[in-house]
Amino acid sequence: MPTWEVLITFFGVALLLGLSPGPDNLFVLVQSAQRGWRVGLCVVLGLCLGIVGHTAAVALGLAAVVATSPMLFTALKLCGAAYLAYLAWGAWHAPVSIE
Structure with a gap:
């Protein structure tokens, strides 16, 4: 069992990584700011479709x-x-x- 110090450090780092924007989030933000919310929504749907396709391929x-x-x-x-x-x-x- 890890020590409390290790668990707290791990939790803190995991929380920071989870809250930081990744490249997908930044891409959606830039496209939405430059071209409007409809394009941003299309980008989000495309990214989600890619995730679903990748997950289905792995599941199969x-x-x-x-x-x-x-x-x-x-x-x-x-x-x-x-x-x-x-x-x-x-x-x-x-x-x-x-x-």
Whole structure:
């Protein structure tokens, strides 16, 4: 059993981490401030849909399948790298607008 000092320290740090805004919260805040509450709500719904999809994949055992198959894991990594390269290409060639 941990000591009381360790438990109090753990609780304090966990509370601070739980209350601090993460990247999702900051993204919703920025989009809502720049484009309005409807866009902010769409961002929230998209983030929640991603969480539901990820949770469903884990619940169906997809994470265990990927973990046990090195070939599938490598394919997944390569698909992720290709997607990041596609996003970088689009960002690099996007028109610049000065507002």
